[in-house]
Amino acid sequence: MAFINIRNKEVQVKIVYYGPGRGGKTSNLEYINDKYRQRIKTEMVSLKTHGDRTLFFDFLPFDIGQIKGYEVKIQLYTVPGQVKYNATRKLVLKGVDGIVFVADATKERRESNIQSLNQLHENLKSYNLDLFKIPFVMQYNKMDLKKSDIPVLPVEILQKDLNSRLRAPAFEASALSGGNVAVTLKRIIALTMTSIQKELL
């Protein structure tokens, strides 16, 4: 839940990038960190292994200026996607306001996407949060691989696997080159702020 400080007129909002290992969550934040230097006043924090896998989380604060007189600080987090790190994923989800699910569109990761989404559903329940109610955006990442030899799932299949019941806004993306990374971010911020705004005076 967002922390609204009526005294300094500041709102802190937590948005978490969730999804299977190697799906491109960290790459999303790295792109944002590069592209929006002027909105980011501090360094990105990455707790990772030598092999560049996220061990705990990435953290990137992102200023979007004022809404209703409140300075809005968006705090972007990623979870570690590897199956064994679920305890850590749960910790990162604490107090979450909005979620981007980064699915890996490559064919071999089809099952991992579904498992990760199911586990997200369970993890949110442990905080009394409902996947169907929380601000949520779906991202089908690595779409650039369509041009390569690596088999990529068609969007219809991804939608059917992951988004047929949720019906969340979904974007095809390529976190590596930045394709639709900003669009995904803008949409999740908009959805999250709409849900929080009711509470701003």
Added chain:
Amino acid sequence: MNYGFVNQDQLEDIDNTLKEDLVDIGVECVMLIDMAGNTIAKCDNGKCTVDTYAFAALAAGNYATVDAMAKLVGETEFSLLFHKGEKASIHFSKVNEELLLITMFNKELSLGFLRLKVVEVIEKIRNICGQTKVSAT
């Protein structure tokens, strides 16, 4: 607002106790954060250049990790968390289920004295947070 327990007056009281009971005795920087990594209140001696947002995110994660480890070895919690450096040290203490108090101080301040003051401040914050809301905010 979301946190039923901190309104404007309460935040002001918290700021005052952080300043008077900790910063004024020599603590460099003190932060009250929640377990999700939000900064609720912050006070420093004017010389502190720490990136508090990143710090709060890391501190909440660190606390949650140690807390999970405590449970694994059959403890309800490790009440004291303390990191000692060459010049700077960091002290963490749990205020309640939602809040964590973090103090950063240098070697001029003794850990024993700091701990006494921290206990006092935590008691005060609990009292402040326990107060029924006086005004609708």
